[in-house]
Amino acid sequence: MRFLFLTLCLLMASATSSAQPADPVILVIHGGAGTISRATVAPETEVSIRAALEEALRAGHAAIQDGNPALDGVVAAIQVMEDSPHFNAGIGGVFAADGTVRHDASIMDGASGMAGASTGTLHVRHPIQLARAVMENSVHVMLAEEGAEEFAIQQGLEIVPNSLFHTDRRRRALESAQERERELQGSAGYIPEQWQMTGTVGAVALDNAGHLAAGTSTGGMTNKRWGRIGDSPIIGAGTFANDATCGVSSTGHGEFFIRLAVAHDIHARAMYGGETCTQAAEAVIHETLTEAGGTGGVIMLDHDGNVAMPFNTEGMYRGFITQSGQVVVKLYAEE
Amino acid sequence: MRFLFLTLCLLMASATSSAQPADPVILVIHGGAGTISRATVAPETEVSIRAALEEALRAGHAAIQDGNPALDGVVAAIQVMEDSPHFNAGIGGVFAADGTVRHDASIMDGASGMAGASTGTLHVRHPIQLARAVMENSVHVMLAEEGAEEFAIQQGLEIVPNSLFHTDRRRRALESAQERERELQGSAGYIPEQWQMTGTVGAVALDNAGHLAAGTSTGGMTNKRWGRIGDSPIIGAGTFANDATCGVSSTGHGEFFIRLAVAHDIHARAMYGGETCTQAAEAVIHETLTEAGGTGGVIMLDHDGNVAMPFNTEGMYRGFITQSGQVVVKLYAEE
Numbered sequence: 001m002r003f004l005f006l007t008l009c010l011l012m013a014s015a016t017s018s019a020q021p022a023d024p025v026i027l028v029i030h031g032g033a034g035t036i037s038r039a040t041v042a043p044e045t046e047v048s049i050r051a052a053l054e055e056a057l058r059a060g061h062a063a064i065q066d067g068n069p070a071l072d073g074v075v076a077a078i079q080v081m082e083d084s085p086h087f088n089a090g091i092g093g094v095f096a097a098d099g100t101v102r103h104d105a106s107i108m109d110g111a112s113g114m115a116g117a118s119t120g121t122l123h124v125r126h127p128i129q130l131a132r133a134v135m136e137n138s139v140h141v142m143l144a145e146e147g148a149e150e151f152a153i154q155q156g157l158e159i160v161p162n163s164l165f166h167t168d169r170r171r172r173a174l175e176s177a178q179e180r181e182r183e184l185q186g187s188a189g190y191i192p193e194q195w196q197m198t199g200t201v202g203a204v205a206l207d208n209a210g211h212l213a214a215g216t217s218t219g220g221m222t223n224k225r226w227g228r229i230g231d232s233p234i235i236g237a238g239t240f241a242n243d244a245t246c247g248v249s250s251t252g253h254g255e256f257f258i259r260l261a262v263a264h265d266i267h268a269r270a271m272y273g274g275e276t277c278t279q280a281a282e283a284v285i286h287e288t289l290t291e292a293g294g295t296g297g298v299i300m301l302d303h304d305g306n307v308a309m310p311f312n313t314e315g316m317y318r319g320f321i322t323q324s325g326q327v328v329v330k331l332y333a334e335e
Numbered sequence: 336m337r338f339l340f341l342t343l344c345l346l347m348a349s350a351t352s353s354a355q356p357a358d359p360v361i362l363v364i365h366g367g368a369g370t371i372s373r374a375t376v377a378p379e380t381e382v383s384i385r386a387a388l389e390e391a392l393r394a395g396h397a398a399i400q401d402g403n404p405a406l407d408g409v410v411a412a413i414q415v416m417e418d419s420p421h422f423n424a425g426i427g428g429v430f431a432a433d434g435t436v437r438h439d440a441s442i443m444d445g446a447s448g449m450a451g452a453s454t455g456t457l458h459v460r461h462p463i464q465l466a467r468a469v470m471e472n473s474v475h476v477m478l479a480e481e482g483a484e485e486f487a488i489q490q491g492l493e494i495v496p497n498s499l500f501h502t503d504r505r506r507r508a509l510e511s512a513q514e515r516e517r518e519l520q521g522s523a524g525y526i527p528e529q530w531q532m533t534g535t536v537g538a539v540a541l542d543n544a545g546h547l548a549a550g551t552s553t554g555g556m557t558n559k560r561w562g563r564i565g566d567s568p569i570i571g572a573g574t575f576a577n578d579a580t581c582g583v584s585s586t587g588h589g590e591f592f593i594r595l596a597v598a599h600d601i602h603a604r605a606m607y608g609g610e611t612c613t614q615a616a617e618a619v620i621h622e623t624l625t626e627a628g629g630t631g632g633v634i635m636l637d638h639d640g641n642v643a644m645p646f647n648t649e650g651m652y653r654g655f656i657t658q659s660g661q662v663v664v665k666l667y668a669e670e
């Protein structure tokens with residue numbers, strides 16, 4: 001009887017706690033999940049993408065030294081990716097059906113539970129900065145379109161012409177999507193394809209005080225219309241952070257991530273179900289999302305510095321950096 | 336040992352399942368939570384509000400007879416409240432800072448996990464119909480502003496001038512909010528007050544096939560600006576439904592409901608934590624939301640027809656109808 005009780009206690013303890021690694025991960029990022037394989041990425045592009053991911057990791061790492069908050073690391077890492085044409089965020093964001101690039105972003109502070117998000121902005125240079133400004137300087141969590149731009153201008157954020165975000169590669173992708181759409185006219189209907197949803201960026205950071213933060217930034221889906229909002233600016237779907245469990249940022253077919261509340265579901269499985277955050281992240285991507293027919297992945301960093309980067313697509317641009325500065329960057333599934 | 340095992344099994348069974356009531360509730364609605372008390376509601380208004388709630392319940396009840404889906408009940412009940420000037424949805428929606436009434440709505444089908452939502456529409460007569468059209472006739476979950484209106488027009492939904500939604504009472508509320516804002520100029524800053532967030536409507540239905548659906552519709556927050564999006568159109572915050580657990584619709588200070596992912600959190604506590612949905616709904620409102628400093632409430636209906644309507648405000652317009660047509664309507668906390 002006493003033995004049974006002790007066994008139960010041990011089982012519960014092993015299911016709910018996770019050990020602090022010797023050199024914990026303090027920042028994990030993604031640059032999108034999708035049809036990413038050695039066959040589709042040119043060797044020189046691969047070198048450049050790996051360099052951009054490492055630059056984002058080092059920028060985020062530097063930003064949370066000297067006792068700075070995890071939020072600083074998230075914003076610093078995401079800004080580097082927003083400035084890189086390789087990712088579907090900021091410069092290099094995908095085109096909406098009307099030929100503009102429209103950005104969504106969100107951020108959440110695991111310490112306070114505060115959050116900010118914006119959707120459909122055309123002129124804000126760094127959407128992740130706008131998400132943070134909404135969180136810190138407005139009474140709201142989420143702002144949309146022209147109203148969000150008005151707030152960004154009032155906040156003194158950098159405003160640029162939409163054309164700054166345009167790249168030839170993304171314009172060709174829009175043309176392909178629209179051609180495919182015309183071909184399908186009159187048939188069972190147009191369904192977005194996996195390659196239209198590649199490249200959202202995100203970061204989760206853990207600061208010296210043990211606080212977590214998570215953020216996500218995207219240009220959304222190629223050829224999106226009707227002011228479509230994906231999961232990236234939705235707290236609980238694209239982004240979630242809670243110091244009691246973990247921080248999460250999502251990438252993939254956003255409609256599935258909204259319906260499944262993917263980021264909050266990972267938190268909830270750990271919070272209520274006794275799983276580790278790593279187990280929860282793996283289960284939500286490889287069971288819940290996959291069984292629903294959705295594609296994509298998440299990055300997860302827990303309060304002990306344990307990291308998970310599950311995805312069910314061919315590849316996911318991803319990487320992490322440890323407290324001591326060790327960098328790991330991966331693109332393909334087999335890495 | 337065998338006795339212990341049986342006891343454990345019984346405890347687990349009682350914690351995770353709930354019995355089917357003899358006359359199960361098949362539809363529950365709310366018309367908003369807030370500063371609702373006998374002191375603030377005039378007697379003749381009270382009669383009219385109770386009648387409107389009963390009308391919504393009977394319309395929803397009628398809509399899910401003859402094997403019709405729970406979604407029909409949700410839409411029918413919410414449409415009645417969108418047409419009533421007593422609630423902050425459709426006609427009688429609150430004014431945004433720019434003097435327009437801007438609607439948000441969402442709906443979710445607990446059987447399929449599909450969902451639809453729209454935010455910031457000015458001209459759609461019944462925003463809940465738009466949410467359903469997004470779910471059923473687009474590849475997206477959430478559409479915003481002009482894009483959402485374009486989709487609504489393509490879908491042939493009823494389009495009306497924004498002035499149709501205007502009421503004198505709500506215009507006076509906007510004037511009061513803006514006066515208060517001017518008074519506070521230069522002080523610690525303007526914080527929305529509880530009365531600015533009253534009146535969102537919602538419904539959860541259970542059909543003969545045992546499927547759940549939930550929906551929410553609102554004019555948002557009086558004097559909202561910058562394209563503010565509250566919790567009502569956010570799947571997981573304002574609305575969630577899953578046949579395995581329950582359906583939920585929220586009302587209250589939306590920013591808290593987004594950050595806490597209130598509707599999904601209730602589902603998750605039942606799904607992973609072994610609570611009944613009633614226990615989960617009570618805990619999320621009276622513990623999680625209240626401890627975070629947020630105000631509001633939810634309606635919850637589980638797959639067995641058990642209902643909960645917890646709130647932490649003075650009152651909440653609410654009611655339910657059973658399979659046999661028994662109606663219960665309540666406004667105040669002490670009822």
